[in-house]
Amino acid sequence: MPELPEVEVVRRGLEPALTGATITSVDVRDERSLRRHDSVRGSFADGLTGRRIDSAVRRGKFLWFPLDSGEALVTHLGMSGQVLLREPGVDDRHTRIVFTIEHPRHGELRVNFADQRIFGGMAIDALVPTEDGYAGGYAGMTTALPTIPTQVAHIARDILDPAFDVPRVIDRIRLRRSVIKRALLDQTLISGIGNIYADEALWAAGVHGEQTASRMSRTRIAAVLDAVASVLDKALAEGGTSFDAQYVNVNGESGYFAHSLNAYGQAGRPCPRCGSPIVRAAFMNRSSHFCPVCQRRH
DNA sequence: AAGAGTGCCTGCGGGC
DNA sequence: TGCCCGCAGGCACTCT
Known part of the structure; x- marks a missing residue:
């Protein structure tokens, strides 16, 4: 994807x-x-x-x-x-x-x-x-x-865009009554994130995707956005191919599935940080993958 | 107006 | 072997 x-x-x-x-x-x-x-x-x-x-x-x-x-x-x-x-x-x-x-x-x-x-x-x-x-x-x-x-025109700027306004996006996320993962997937708030990178960023930040956005501190949301930026940067540095088996570049070269994934698609495998099995749960007619120990809901 | 729900699509893999 | 079903999920749309 x-x-x-x-x-x-x-x-x-x-x-x-x-x-x-x-x-x-x-x-x-x-x-x-x-x-x-x-x-x-x-x-x-x-x-x-x-x-x-x-x-x-x-x-x-x-x-x-x-x-x-x-x-x-x-x-x-x-x-x-x-x-x-x-x-x-x-x-x-x-x-x-x-x-x-x-x-x-x-x-x-x-x-x-x-x-x-x-x-x-x-x-x-x-x-x-x-x-x-x-x-x-x-x-x-x-x-x-x-x-x-x-x-x-209705699509928000992405986090790698120089005109991306971090404080404003944090404010908008905190006004949401929904959970943080839903906010990350909302392209009118912040664009470019799909299910794979949402799960990876939330894992990196140690945040549960079903944490209510409005109940998170600005600092915590900033940490999630930092994680989003570094996960995207890392994928870009690796040619954008390492996270996705479906994806091919303009020359038709395929990526390496699950090569760098810590959470997405890793259900049952040990969390690379603490060793607890990664959990897969239904979310928004799709799946969420997270570490039940590193990513606690408060 | 935010947010929840649904339809669009095809290939693949698991179960029987 | 072959069929059916669930799953993958971003976006536009409708409804509340």
């Missing part, structure tokens, strides 16, 4: 090949991958063909490519989405959309949007000014403009 580090690795992989490239053809094989595309903006293929891609920007798990038309190609990988950079003619399993692009230096390339479960998708969307006037997201080598696709 691609979360922030995996999406950032995809962004970094695509940036050099897509920036400055012109889209020469678009083949939509499965319309379900365009669920986020508003047909009011016209046909997806027509809106992209002939357009030049200016950069590759990410906020949380959303990725977008500003175009010379003033719009942007928005991408979300969902649960199983991949964007694969290929030589012309090369196909991939579960490819839903095929792009041919022409890059001034790299020549003709093929981009396959593959998605087994179709929770992800693509869309053309308008870019609107950001509310705070800061860059819309992270754009690597280029400086992101202070604009954001309309369908990403």
Whole structure:
């Protein structure tokens, strides 16, 4: 399940090949991958063909490519989405959309949007000014403009974003009546965190995910956010691949499942800190994994 | 308005 | 062997 580090690795992989490239053809094989595309903006293929891609920007798990038309190609990988950079003619399993692009230096390339479960998708969307006037997201080598696709505008900044406002986010979390893990997964509070990194960060901070957010001290929430940042940083340093078996980078290279995991998916295994068996419990129609000794609810 | 609940999807593995 | 079911879970949407 691609979360922030995996999406950032995809962004970094695509940036050099897509920036400055012109889209020469678009083949939509499965319309379900365009669920986020508003047909009011016209046909997806027509809106992209002939357009030049200016950069590759990410906020949380959303990725977008500003175009010379003033719009942007928005991408979300969902649960199983991949964007694969290929030589012309090369196909991939579960490819839903095929792009041919022409890059001034790299020549003709093929981009396959593959998605087994179709929770992800693509869309053309308008870019609107950001509310705070800061860059819309992270754009690597280029400086992101202070604009954001309309369908990403409600997504909060992620914790690796220089404009992420730590004290304000702590205040907002403490206003929540729900539990801390739910807050971490709420993309309108803090973006980029999914179930894997939520469990890992809570384990690292020694906090029970079902601790009521409003009953936690600012210091404790700050510690959780610190843990989130270091877990994401570590995953990024390892290429975003080590936490997730499903994930592949733009070259189709797979990660190493459970390589660096301390809690997620480790039910029954000893906690690396205290040796107690990690517990798996139902949470929000999914699972939570935690150490019952290191992560106590107060 | 926050928050709870639901549908969208396919592959895989366990149980029988 | 083969079938069924549960599970994986981010996001948009509806309802309260």
